[in-house]
Amino acid sequence: MLYFIGLGLSYETDITVRGLNAIRNCSRVYLEHYTSILMTASLEELEEFYGKKVTLADRELVESGAEEILRDADKEDVAFLVVGDVFGATTHTDLVLRAKQRNLPVEVIHNASVMNAVGSCGLQLYNFGQTISMVFFTDSWRPDSWYDKIWENRKIGLHTLVLLDIKVKEQSIENMARGRLIYEPPRYMTIAQCCEQLLEIEETRETKAYTPDTPCVAISRLGSASQSFKAGTIDELAQYDSGEPLHSLVILGRQTHELEIEYLLEFCDNREKFKQDVINDQEYFKPAAWVPPQEDDE
Amino acid sequence: MLYFIGLGLSYETDITVRGLNAIRNCSRVYLEHYTSILMTASLEELEEFYGKKVTLADRELVESGAEEILRDADKEDVAFLVVGDVFGATTHTDLVLRAKQRNLPVEVIHNASVMNAVGSCGLQLYNFGQTISMVFFTDSWRPDSWYDKIWENRKIGLHTLVLLDIKVKEQSIENMARGRLIYEPPRYMTIAQCCEQLLEIEETRETKAYTPDTPCVAISRLGSASQSFKAGTIDELAQYDSGEPLHSLVILGRQTHELEIEYLLEFCDNREKFKQDVINDQEYFKPAAWVPPQEDDE
Numbered sequence: 001m002l003y004f005i006g007l008g009l010s011y012e013t014d015i016t017v018r019g020l021n022a023i024r025n026c027s028r029v030y031l032e033h034y035t036s037i038l039m040t041a042s043l044e045e046l047e048e049f050y051g052k053k054v055t056l057a058d059r060e061l062v063e064s065g066a067e068e069i070l071r072d073a074d075k076e077d078v079a080f081l082v083v084g085d086v087f088g089a090t091t092h093t094d095l096v097l098r099a100k101q102r103n104l105p106v107e108v109i110h111n112a113s114v115m116n117a118v119g120s121c122g123l124q125l126y127n128f129g130q131t132i133s134m135v136f137f138t139d140s141w142r143p144d145s146w147y148d149k150i151w152e153n154r155k156i157g158l159h160t161l162v163l164l165d166i167k168v169k170e171q172s173i174e175n176m177a178r179g180r181l182i183y184e185p186p187r188y189m190t191i192a193q194c195c196e197q198l199l200e201i202e203e204t205r206e207t208k209a210y211t212p213d214t215p216c217v218a219i220s221r222l223g224s225a226s227q228s229f230k231a232g233t234i235d236e237l238a239q240y241d242s243g244e245p246l247h248s249l250v251i252l253g254r255q256t257h258e259l260e261i262e263y264l265l266e267f268c269d270n271r272e273k274f275k276q277d278v279i280n281d282q283e284y285f286k287p288a289a290w291v292p293p294q295e296d297d298e
Numbered sequence: 299m300l301y302f303i304g305l306g307l308s309y310e311t312d313i314t315v316r317g318l319n320a321i322r323n324c325s326r327v328y329l330e331h332y333t334s335i336l337m338t339a340s341l342e343e344l345e346e347f348y349g350k351k352v353t354l355a356d357r358e359l360v361e362s363g364a365e366e367i368l369r370d371a372d373k374e375d376v377a378f379l380v381v382g383d384v385f386g387a388t389t390h391t392d393l394v395l396r397a398k399q400r401n402l403p404v405e406v407i408h409n410a411s412v413m414n415a416v417g418s419c420g421l422q423l424y425n426f427g428q429t430i431s432m433v434f435f436t437d438s439w440r441p442d443s444w445y446d447k448i449w450e451n452r453k454i455g456l457h458t459l460v461l462l463d464i465k466v467k468e469q470s471i472e473n474m475a476r477g478r479l480i481y482e483p484p485r486y487m488t489i490a491q492c493c494e495q496l497l498e499i500e501e502t503r504e505t506k507a508y509t510p511d512t513p514c515v516a517i518s519r520l521g522s523a524s525q526s527f528k529a530g531t532i533d534e535l536a537q538y539d540s541g542e543p544l545h546s547l548v549i550l551g552r553q554t555h556e557l558e559i560e561y562l563l564e565f566c567d568n569r570e571k572f573k574q575d576v577i578n579d580q581e582y583f584k585p586a587a588w589v590p591p592q593e594d595d596e
Contacts, residue, residue, distance in 0.1 A: 009408060013316035016409070018309055085410060087417025090557060097420075097561055108418055110307060110410030110521055111314070112383060115423050117408040119385025122395075125413050126431075130456055130553075131424035152454040158428055223408055255428075259388060263395055 002073035002099050004092065006085040006111030007031075009223030012041035012049045019109040023050050026077040030057040030069055032092065034168050036083040037186075039224045039246060054081070058169050062091050066098055073104045084113030114222060114248055118161055121217045121229050122263025127255045128161055129153030134194050134249075135165045136187070144201045150251060151209035154285060157255035164189035164247050188245030191218040191230075195238035195249070210234065210251060211284065215277045217250045217264060218242055231268040233277055254282050300371035300397050302390065304383040304409030307521030310339035310347045317407040321348050324375040328355040328367055330390065332466050334381040335484075337522045337544060352379070356467050360389050364396055371402045382411030412520060412546055416459055419515045419527050420561025425553045427451030429459045432492050432547075434485070442499045448549060449507035452583060455553035462487035462545050486543030489516040489528075493536035493547070508532065508549060509582065513575045515548045515562060516540055529566040531575055552580050 003022045008014030015023075023029055031046070033056040038046070047054050057080070061068065069080060086092055086108050099106050119125045130153060132146035146162075153160045167187040175182045199212055212235035220228045220242045230240055237249070261278060268274040301320045306312030313321075321327055329344070331354040336344070345352050355378070359366065367378060384390055384406050397404050417423045428451060430444035444460075451458045465485040473480045497510060510533035518526045518540045528538055535547070559576060566572040 006410065008314060011316055013319065014314050014408075016306060016312050016314050017318060018311035020315060021311065085414045085417065087414075087423065090422060090555070093417075093420060093422070093561060094557060097557070097564075100564060108521075110312075110415040110418070112304065112408030112410060113414045115417075116383045116385075116411045116414040119383065119391075119413075120406055120408070122391060124388060124391070125385065126429035129427050130454075133424075156428075156450040156454070223406075257388070259392060259395070263391060266395075266398060 001077050001105045001107055002070065003077065003079045003107050003109060004086040004096060005079055005081050005109045006113065007038055007081055007083050008111040009084060009114070009117060010039045010221070011224070012038070012046055014111065014223070016109060016111060019111070020050070022077070022107070022109060023052060023079050023081075026052065026079040028076075029054045029079045029081065030061075031055070031081045032057050032062060032083070034059045034062075035089045035091075035166075037166065037168065037246070038083050039221060059091070062095060066095055069095070070099055070102065070104060073099065085111050085115070088113050088115065112223065114161070114163065117222055118219065118248065118250065120222070120227075121219055121250060121267075123159050123217065123250060123252070123260050124257065127157075127159055127253060127260075129156070129158030129253070131161045131163060133163045133165070134189065134197060136167065136189060136193075137197055137200075142200075144205070147201050147205055147209055151207065154209060154251070154253055156253075158253040159255075160251040160253070162194060162249040162251065164191075164194050164249065166246065189247065190245075191220070191240050191242035191247050191249060192238050194247070195234050195240075198234055199238060211281070213277055213284075214281050215252045215274065217252070217267065219248045219250065220244070221246065222248065229267040231264045231274055252278065252281070254285060256282075299375050299403045299405055300368065301375065301377045301405050301407060302384040302394060303377055303379050303407045304411065305336055305379055305381050306409040307382060307412070307415060308337045308519070309522070310336070310344055312409065312521065314407060314409060317409070318348070320375070320405070320407060321350060321377050321379075324350065324377040326374075327352045327377045327379065328359075329353070329379045330355050330360060330381070332357045332360075333387045333389075333464075335464065335466065335544070336381050337519060357389070360393060364393055367393070368397055368400065368402060371397065383409050383413070386411055386413065410521065412459070412461065415520055416517065416546065416548065418520070418525075419517055419548060419565075421457050421515065421548060421550070421558050422555065425455075425457055425551060425558075427454070427456030427458055427551070429461060431461045431463070432487065432495060433463045434465065434487060434491075435495055435498075440498075442503070445499050445503055445507055449505065452507060452549070452551055454551075456551040457553075458549040458551070460492060460547040460549065462489075462492050462547065464544065487545065488543075489518070489538050489540035489545050489547060490536050492545070493532045493538075496532055497536060509579070511575055511582075512579050513550045513572065515550070515565065517546045517548065518542075519544065520546065527565040529562045529572055550576065550579070552583060554580075
């Protein structure tokens, strides 16, 4: 059996009991290690907790070396561990598909991921639109296709979850050119960097998918003991010191219920100002004074 | 400490190790029991697994009797268990907010929910729009505000997750009028019922948010051993026997990647027909031949 097991967000004990039981019967255990990181457990702590050796799987191993992972999964138990839930990245979906196409028995053991745990900022999950990824800008590469997606979401009043770039096991261009397997220290985008990139692209595009005064929620270290939320405008959050990684950001849509705002007020410096920012943003994005239809059920 | 603990989707062992450890130190344990059900474990099995008495919390207890749940949570450990993840329903958010406002210490232990585990149908989570709820129609009550939301999602090419109604601890109108605490057997909407209601409202509205030939994926018993997926058009799925609950449905958007379609083909009766249905739907919903911008990252 090839198990795909979500590890959840932070602690080694965030794994499910079912997931842990599965790992303990596996002959090989891989940990996907390039789309996310587990925040509060090291590889050694995981190995001790599982009582198993764990092999780190970088992008190369997953995308090119899949043979190694899939090997003998019809005869023995193999686990492929993913931080968060299993289906967060297309490469994992691809691996599941490859396994199925070879008739290897596959079992998925789900867990929390930022895609649902983001609900703990108080915004309702059913009001989120498409999710975007914000990558580190470089001098020559400043991709902004996400801008249209924010705009599409906001046109219909929806919140946008922004996933912030992480760079793990990255090579400098020089080292890559010279074929030297020397890796840069890992980098994690901060809330401030993300907000600066948002502001830059809005200045270039000028089509007002959002403004510097658009309200957002910064989410840091979701699911860990030091988890924190900060509500403020993009302009304010561009000055925010978000501390240790990992971070995500939610750009508010117009479909905000009173309960959502009430919850967010717990996370802002100036409650009256934030309330007013939300009202102004809704006004600005008229015909934005969209009245949500009465909820049929929750 | 007041713990809010997600139970995941199906098995008693879907709880996280951290969640289980927390429960075992609690003096009172409540299980929310009206927005969802745990598929493969009974109350007795849960109690035995936790080694704790578990009190079922119906809507009345959570919404009106919150005092009982919050009582003494500053002096002892209390657990409020939710099937799936904690922030699936507004009433849970409200309960967390009330606890915080009384300065009760709160800890959330997340888990998988349909909102992220739906990724196991092969559709990418970042391409989903707002989520809708489909309630049982009655002779006099056929709410259709969800129709506009599907239309909004599809206009920008996004998938729509449809959550199907469940009725637990429901009273007949007569019993309610007479104040008799007699409850109807639980009811769970099937995929066929959901699709019939979709077709009915499209016939009434006639604005073509979707057509009978729009491709969908039926998801049954997600996360359980008998989990199944079925890909087909709304018309086809209106004839589909989806078996035991619980069910959800995804209405496809135009932003379908090749990998998504390839994954869905595993779940349909006629691969060539389904591929053509997807192409036709995309054509029909022109200026629908929307070209996804190049993905910056995954």
